Amino acid sequence: xxxxxxxxxxxxxxxxxxxxxxxxxxxxxxxxxxxxxxxxxxxxxxxxxxxxxxxxxxxxxxxxxxxxxxxxxxxxxxxxxxxxxxxxxxxxxxxxxxxxxxxxxxxxxxxx
Amino acid sequence: xxxxxxxxxxxxxxxxxxxxxxxxxxxxxxxxxxxxxxxxxxxxxxxxxxxxxxxxxxxxxxxxxxxxxxxxxxxxxxxxxxxxxxxxxxxxxxxxxxxxxxxxxxxxxxxxxxxxxxxxxxxxxxxxxxxxxxxxxxxxxxxxxxxxxxxxxx
Ligand SMILES: Nc1ncnc2c1ncn2[C@@H]1O[C@H](COP(=O)(O)OP(=O)(O)O)[C@@H](O)[C@H]1O
Ligand SMILES: [Mg+2]
Numbered sequence: 001x002x003x004x005x006x007x008x009x010x011x012x013x014x015x016x017x018x019x020x021x022x023x024x025x026x027x028x029x030x031x032x033x034x035x036x037x038x039x040x041x042x043x044x045x046x047x048x049x050x051x052x053x054x055x056x057x058x059x060x061x062x063x064x065x066x067x068x069x070x071x072x073x074x075x076x077x078x079x080x081x082x083x084x085x086x087x088x089x090x091x092x093x094x095x096x097x098x099x100x101x102x103x104x105x106x107x108x109x110x111x112x
Numbered sequence: 113x114x115x116x117x118x119x120x121x122x123x124x125x126x127x128x129x130x131x132x133x134x135x136x137x138x139x140x141x142x143x144x145x146x147x148x149x150x151x152x153x154x155x156x157x158x159x160x161x162x163x164x165x166x167x168x169x170x171x172x173x174x175x176x177x178x179x180x181x182x183x184x185x186x187x188x189x190x191x192x193x194x195x196x197x198x199x200x201x202x203x204x205x206x207x208x209x210x211x212x213x214x215x216x217x218x219x220x221x222x223x224x225x226x227x228x229x230x231x232x233x234x235x236x237x238x239x240x241x242x243x244x245x246x247x248x249x250x251x252x253x254x255x256x257x258x259x260x261x262x263x264x265x266x
């Protein structure tokens with residue numbers, strides 16, 4: 001996972017660089033929680049551009065991080081999500097809570 | 113119509129989470145003989161990942177055990193059987209319900225069976241408490257035009 005933090009906007013960008021399953025989730029959860037807890041960001045962006053696979057373990061992982069971010073009063077967003085993964089997210093109903101932004105919003109572009 | 117093509121493979125591996133990707137990639141590679149679309153391959157990978165993960169987390173509860181996969185190819189479909197000799201499921205109907213999970217403390221979403229059901233055409237679950245669980249899934253693979261033409265000529 002690649003981590004970027006934009007202090008000015010309190011924006012944390014977590015770019016996942018592997019397939020998301022039960023095996024990889026443990027590592028992803030630990031790192032994401034650590035970064036969220038030390039920065040207390042206003043907004044967390046999960047960048048999925050390098051994620052080619054995700055199963056239902058990913059849904060649990062995203063919901064868990066969402067709860068943590070929300071507890072600190074922040075927002076969460078997913079970007080660059082591939083269609084096969086979007087299908088799973090749609091099925092789970094979590095898109096009612098967390099939005100998918102199509103290919104990096106302007107705010108995000110400025111930060112990278 | 114008689115099956116134009118039939119093939120079969122079996123796979124046995126330890127219930128380690130590092131084998132989840134090995135299992136789905138191996139089944140997808142075998143399925144590729146049917147010339148499936150990218151979407152069909154993604155569906156198969158996801159369904160296999162769900163079933164194998166369930167054997168590891170729920171069947172064996174992260175203890176060591178053996179997971180078996182049997183895979184059959186037909187002319188335009190694939191059948192995948194994934195089984196464990198773990199703790200078994202008490203109430204299969206309840207287990208298959210959307211969002212039902214017995215392990216919410218592990219951040220499971222309870223979407224596994226729902227994903228298997230929507231990505232595959234048929235999902236059968238057989239389980240005996242203390243003996244194990246077997247999930248059998250079938251998926252039709254749409255034959256692409258080129259192959260259809262070939263079959264007509266044959
Ligand atoms: N192989 C298995 N052995 C024992 N119990 C299982 C197995 N597969 C599924 N289950 C039970 O069915 C429930 C639902 O499974 P699933 O839909 O994949 O959701 P999740 O894995 O997120 O809990 C599990 O919580 C578990 O109680
Ligand atoms: Mg599951």
